[in-house]
Amino acid sequence: MDNIILDVTARRAARVHRVRSRAFGDRAYTVVVALLLGTAVLxxxxxxxxxVIASLSEPDAVNDGQVWVLPHGVTLDGYRRLFADPRVWQGVTNSLLYTTLATGVSLVLILSAGYALSRKDLPWRNVITGLFLVTFFFDGGIIPRYLVVKELGMLNSVWAMVLPNAIAVWNLLIARTYFASSVPDEVREAAQVDGASELRIFLQVVLPLAKPLIAVLVLIHMVWNWNAYFDALVYLTDESKYPLQLVLRNILIQSEASGAGSLSSDLASYSEQQRVGELVKYAMIVVSTLPLLIVSPFAQRYLSRGEVTGAVKG
Structure with a gap:
């Protein structure tokens, strides 16, 4: 009897030891993962x-390494100089126009084409998909694209910033795959039984189930079009039509070439011109990225949501 009691006690002690070891291992794993993720985020x-804090600090303090956590010698000279230039406001207006229009056109084309290619009853859909893939791997180059844009009469126009890159083949494949795998055929068939047309099914049934896809495409195209400047450099000659990124690029080049640029040319002292030039550089980065930082959180809630889940039961 005593041997049995000792055996049971030993088993219980071993079980408790294993549980405690597992709990310690889990806690250690959680701590290590949290430290790694925290380091990556930082x-x-x-x-x-x-x-951001460097754009608000005195350049001398930044160069001396005094700026780490909080601004040192807070100043808004960089932002005042930057926003006093009418080219910046014109660039912001142009970028908003190009980004909104290009994103809207791309969404219409990619969503409609992706849904059509995802339909199994579309004739020659594999052949059409293959033709799109050819353009993904082979590109005519800058000169042929420029000649096409020129022959179409789109040079120095809004459409030169919108149409040449309206359809990204990779995003089209993402949309095609999403519609094929995440939108059940039963949903579309039920709408057809109710007498809905194909256009109504696409607009009122398919698109509401594709909100995560739409959010991803909007975010991708907004970031791409807002940061784009090379197409403007190639297709636009009128400075009043330059997007913000190209305007800031030109201001930065002028600043590097003259040591000050037009934003601080009224300053007599070269050291003061250099000081304002450094502040303007940091302010340019903040101004060019701030709109995307504002918009991105509103799209994040759709990125991991599968709203099609549970659309078909049974």
Whole structure:
């Protein structure tokens, strides 16, 4: 009897030891993962935060390494100089126009084409998909694209910033795959039984189930079109039509070439011109990225939501 009691006690002690060891291992794993993720987040966010506080600090303090967590010698000279230039406001207006129009056109084309290619009853859908893939791997180059845009009469126009890159093949494939795998055929068939047309099914049934896809495409195209400047550099000659990124690029080049640029040319002292030039550089980065930082959180809630889940039961 005593041997049995000792055996049971030993088993219980061993079980408790295993549970405690497992709990300690889980806690250690959680701590290590949290430290790694925290380090990664800090490495990503701190450079952006540093740019913000550097744009508000005296350049001498930044160069001397005095700016780490909080601004030192707070000043808004960089922002005042930057926003006093009418080219910046014109660039913001142009970028908003190009980004909104290009994103809208791309969404219409990609969503409609992706849904059509996802339909199994579309004739020659594999052949059409293959033709799109050819353009993904082979590109005519800058000169042929420029000649096409020129022959179409789109040079120095809004459409030169919208149409040449309206359809990204990779995003089209993402849309095709999403519609094929995440929108059940039963949903479309039920709408057809109710007498809905194909257009009504697409607008009122398919698109509401594709909100995560739409959010991803909007975010991708907004970031791409807002940051784009090379097409403007190639297709636009009128400075009043330059997007913000190209305007800031030109201001930065002028600043590097003259040591000051037009934003601080009224200053007599070269050291003061250099000071304002440094502040303007940091302010440019903040101004060019701030709109995307504002918009991105509103799209994040759709990125991981599968709203089609549960649409068909039974």
């Amino acid at each position: 490495a990503i966010l701190y450079p952006l935060y540093f740019i």
